Amino acid sequence: MSEALLDIQDLHLEFDTFDGVAKVLAGVNLTLERGDVLGLVGETGCGKSMTALAIPRLISMPPGRITNGQILFNGEDLLQRPTGSMQQFRARHLGMIFQDPTTNLNPLFTIREQLVDAVLYQQANVKSVPGRWRGFLPSARQMRKEAQSRAIELMGLVGIPDAELRINDYPHQFSGGMRQRVLIAMALAGEPDLLIADEPTTALDVTIQAQILRLIRSLVHQLGLTVLLITHNLGVVANTCDKVAVMYSGRVIEQAPVRDLFHQPAHPYTQGLIRAVPSGSTSRGGLQGIPGLIPNLIDPPQGCRFHPRCPQVLEHCASQVPGPGAIGSDHLAFCHLYPEGA
Amino acid sequence: MNLRLYLARRFLMLAPLLLGLSLLTFTISRLVPGDPVGLAAGPQASVEIQEALRKQFGLDQPLPIQYLSYMRGVLQGDWGRSLYTRRDVTEALSVFFPATLELTLAAVLLATALGVPAGVISAMYRNQFPDHVARVISLFFVSFPAFWLAMIMQTVLGRYAGLVPIGRRFPVIMSPPPQVTGLYLVDSLLALDFAAFSIALNHILVPALVLSFGALASITRITRASMIEILERDFVRSARAIGIPERVVIGKYVLRNAFIATLTVISLNFGWLMAGAILIETIFDWPGIGLYAVHASLSLDFQPIMGITIVYGVLFSLVNILTDVAYGILDPRIRYG
Ligand SMILES: Nc1ncnc2c1ncn2[C@@H]1O[C@H](COP(=O)(O)OP(=O)(O)OP(=O)(O)O)[C@@H](O)[C@H]1O
Ligand SMILES: [Mg+2]
Numbered sequence: 001m002s003e004a005l006l007d008i009q010d011l012h013l014e015f016d017t018f019d020g021v022a023k024v025l026a027g028v029n030l031t032l033e034r035g036d037v038l039g040l041v042g043e044t045g046c047g048k049s050m051t052a053l054a055i056p057r058l059i060s061m062p063p064g065r066i067t068n069g070q071i072l073f074n075g076e077d078l079l080q081r082p083t084g085s086m087q088q089f090r091a092r093h094l095g096m097i098f099q100d101p102t103t104n105l106n107p108l109f110t111i112r113e114q115l116v117d118a119v120l121y122q123q124a125n126v127k128s129v130p131g132r133w134r135g136f137l138p139s140a141r142q143m144r145k146e147a148q149s150r151a152i153e154l155m156g157l158v159g160i161p162d163a164e165l166r167i168n169d170y171p172h173q174f175s176g177g178m179r180q181r182v183l184i185a186m187a188l189a190g191e192p193d194l195l196i197a198d199e200p201t202t203a204l205d206v207t208i209q210a211q212i213l214r215l216i217r218s219l220v221h222q223l224g225l226t227v228l229l230i231t232h233n234l235g236v237v238a239n240t241c242d243k244v245a246v247m248y249s250g251r252v253i254e255q256a257p258v259r260d261l262f263h264q265p266a267h268p269y270t271q272g273l274i275r276a277v278p279s280g281s282t283s284r285g286g287l288q289g290i291p292g293l294i295p296n297l298i299d300p301p302q303g304c305r306f307h308p309r310c311p312q313v314l315e316h317c318a319s320q321v322p323g324p325g326a327i328g329s330d331h332l333a334f335c336h337l338y339p340e341g342a
Numbered sequence: 343m344n345l346r347l348y349l350a351r352r353f354l355m356l357a358p359l360l361l362g363l364s365l366l367t368f369t370i371s372r373l374v375p376g377d378p379v380g381l382a383a384g385p386q387a388s389v390e391i392q393e394a395l396r397k398q399f400g401l402d403q404p405l406p407i408q409y410l411s412y413m414r415g416v417l418q419g420d421w422g423r424s425l426y427t428r429r430d431v432t433e434a435l436s437v438f439f440p441a442t443l444e445l446t447l448a449a450v451l452l453a454t455a456l457g458v459p460a461g462v463i464s465a466m467y468r469n470q471f472p473d474h475v476a477r478v479i480s481l482f483f484v485s486f487p488a489f490w491l492a493m494i495m496q497t498v499l500g501r502y503a504g505l506v507p508i509g510r511r512f513p514v515i516m517s518p519p520p521q522v523t524g525l526y527l528v529d530s531l532l533a534l535d536f537a538a539f540s541i542a543l544n545h546i547l548v549p550a551l552v553l554s555f556g557a558l559a560s561i562t563r564i565t566r567a568s569m570i571e572i573l574e575r576d577f578v579r580s581a582r583a584i585g586i587p588e589r590v591v592i593g594k595y596v597l598r599n600a601f602i603a604t605l606t607v608i609s610l611n612f613g614w615l616m617a618g619a620i621l622i623e624t625i626f627d628w629p630g631i632g633l634y635a636v637h638a639s640l641s642l643d644f645q646p647i648m649g650i651t652i653v654y655g656v657l658f659s660l661v662n663i664l665t666d667v668a669y670g671i672l673d674p675r676i677r678y679g
Contacts, residue, residue, distance in 0.1 A: 090582070090585035094583070103576035110674075122584065170675070172675050
């Protein structure tokens with residue numbers, strides 16, 4: 001376990017709402033080793049995005065509150081870091097892209113402005129970047145010029161043609177797929193260790209989706225990235241990821257290499273999930289087909305949150321939260337069918 | 343469409359606008375019951391004197407001819423004269439108008455310079471101490487009538503503390519900076535006369551501050567609301583997630599987005615302040631267009647009324663054009679057209 005880049009342990013996150021406390025994350029366990037491309041899947045509202053946003057500490061608190069757990073990055077617990085140093089951490093170690101490339105770029109600034117800032121502020125030793133008003137200083141101009149050639153290089157890396165020209169455009173002059181490439185370039189500007197991608201292709205049409213996923217895959221090889229890829233789509237997982245973690249109502253209930261998960265799903269929820277994928281095709285992953293409703297987060301079921309819907313429910317499922325049970329090497333399930341340590 | 347073409351078109355559209363405005367004012371000022379000449383000549387004036395006056399001002403002509411000859415004069419730079427003081431309208435406007443413009447501009451600048459940072463800070467610390475302070479202060483100042491605040495500040499800061507003069511633009515015994523724009527602050531800088539600048543600044547500070555209070559409150563409020571809305575946008579989270587420092591996120595990325603709404607409010611406020619200036623001018627004995635306009639309209643002195651209307655019309659149109667250009671500079675998605 002010592003080589004884990006990211007190790008989330010027993011993470012609990014709550015939100016104060018008007019109806020009561022929503023227990024959004026209730027013990028998330030997730031491990032990424034260097035070089036992993038891990039897919040995080042689960043129904044809508046199960047806490048995938050919250051898990052992702054908890055890592056760079058981007059959840060506003062209040063109303064959010066982390067009540068327990070650790071987020072170990074290279075062995076250091078990010079939750080213990082002073083808030084003020086998180087910006088530096090994000091700049092140096094983290095890249096993040098989101099679902100809708102249209103709303104994630106600032107509409108009022110050119111690609112150059114945004115990309116050059118990304119390059120400048122993610123450099124290890126840059127504390128303050130001279131703004132436009134000090135731009136006449138030769139040193140500042142030199143700095144921006146260097147950052148700009150790096151920006152153009154990054155645009156080439158993510159496959160934007162005519163980068164020297166297009167860098168002067170505004171986001172609305174780019175197509176959706178190209179905008180997502182720009183955002184990837186911005187995320188990669190500081191040569192991060194970890195790229196978190198929260199449904200990066202959901203807002204794009206199918207052919208563009210495939211291109212973006214192929215790009216991410218190729219960047220993993222070129223740059224030695226580690227990727228946490230959040231998706232609804234089991235097809236995306238099958239094509240893009242090496243490992244997969246399945247979430248259900250605020251917990252990871254199974255983590256395994258992609259092959260193992262598809263061939264020997266251990267958790268009854270995962271089994272339902274795999275069965276729900278139309279046979280003969282892995283390109284569309286539906287998460288329907290499991291009877292019952294998604295649990296309420298304010299008053300969730302005790303014990304295993306899946307037990308009211310579980311076809312193989314045991315007596316103690318309703319009272320005890322299951323711990324990790326090893327199924328194979330690298331394959332864990334959090335289910336009483338697989339007792340801890342077995 | 344490019345900026346130059348757009349500007350050319352906007353300025354061309356000014357012409358019909360001003361034509362309509364002048365026609366409307368002309369008609370209204372002539373349809374109002376009352377006899378300006380009778381008022382001007384005085385109760386003792388004989389019929390002959392009244393007739394002579396009427397003839398002198400061209401009032402014996404049919405209305406369309408009067409309008410045409412007035413407009414010809416306007417185009418040639420002769421805007422007529424006051425029935426009472428016989429003072430040239432252009433001459434009077436060149437004295438009074440810059441005073442009002444300077445007061446209004448100073449108030450707008452003050453309101454922006456104070457209101458935008460207050461709004462930004464309120465949004466960053468929403469519902470925390472700084473936000474409450476800003477809210478209480480702005481509530482305090484908008485809740486009191488401007489004339490009352492004006493007199494309080496005049497009395498406290500001017501009379502008792504002696505920090506500022508209690509009125510006027512410039513000491514009576516001194517001559518103001520040589521007129522270029524008519525704005526003393528600008529003219530004194532152009533003349534490199536910093537003593538005159540500080541004297542002018544000292545005179546304008548309190549009246550401009552009092553005049554700015556209403557605008558200050560609305561600029562603070564809209565900036566706060568707009569900042570809060572923009573802070574929720576996805577691109578803010580994205581910028582934070584890749585490690586852009588908070589001060590850049592707020593001061594550069596969010597503020598420019600939020601400022602679009604603020605700009606609208608600033609340009610609206612400009613009009614309100616111009617109107618509100620009349621009251622402040624009275625209190626601070628500010629030699630602006632306010633008293634001139636009040637006198638002219640009370641005595642149906644139509645040529646000054648026309649002149650003032652046209653100047654205001656041009657000014658508001660210019661503010662509108664400037665605002666639209668600024669939108670286009672702020673937001674690249676806006677096409678001029
Ligand atoms: N500020 C908040 N207050 C209360 N509940 C919240 C808040 N933010 C998120 N939640 C809840 O947290 C849960 C997890 O949200 P999250 O966005 O992580 O889901 P997700 O797995 O990413 O879903 P999706 O697939 O739809 O993106 C949701 O049920 C949501 O209602
Ligand atoms: Mg999500």
